[in-house]
Amino acid sequence: MNLTEQSAAPDSVSALELLSVATGRMVVMFRIESDVELSSDWLPAGAFTTVYASRSVAVATAIEGVDDPAEVEVRVVDAATGRVVWRSTAEEFE
Numbered sequence: 001m002n003l004t005e006q007s008a009a010p011d012s013v014s015a016l017e018l019l020s021v022a023t024g025r026m027v028v029m030f031r032i033e034s035d036v037e038l039s040s041d042w043l044p045a046g047a048f049t050t051v052y053a054s055r056s057v058a059v060a061t062a063i064e065g066v067d068d069p070a071e072v073e074v075r076v077v078d079a080a081t082g083r084v085v086w087r088s089t090a091e092e093f094e
Contacts, residue, residue, distance in 0.1 A: 027053075028053075028055075028078060028079075028080070029051045029052065029053055029078075029079040029080065030051065030052045030053075030054070030055050030058040030076050030077065030078060030079060030085065031049075031050075031051050031052070031058070031076070031077055031079045032048050032049075032050075032052075032058055032061060032062045032065065032074065032075070032076055032077075033074070033075045033076075033077055034048075034062075034065065034066065034072070034073065034074040034075065035073065036066065036072055038062075038065030038066060038074065039065065040064045040065060042064075043061065043064055043065075047061050047064075047065075048061065048062075048065050051079050055076060055085060055086070058076045058086075059076050059086050062074040062075070062076050062086075062088065063088065066088070069088035069089075070088065070089065070090075071089075072088070073087055073088055073089040073091070074087070074088045075087045075088070
């Protein structure tokens with residue numbers, strides 16, 4: 001498989017690895033997780049399944065997805081490792 005074929009449909013980990021190699025630095029991407037369905041009156045549904053390059057944007061989007069983030073847990077995780085980097089409830093990080 002040549003690079004063009006691989007770039008046409010890479011999985012998210014491969015794309016992150018390629019970007020890291022191309023830029024010469026580690027690329028950290030963040031995704032949003034919750035045990036409940038997330039929704040917003042003003043954000044599209046896809047906002048909660050997007051992978052974000054900015055932790056702060058991911059956190060702001062995650063908070064918008066639940067009525068009471070202190071009661072209903074929503075998490076922002078490192079997309080490559082799955083490590084929780086922020087959670088809305090008072091529980092400690094993993």
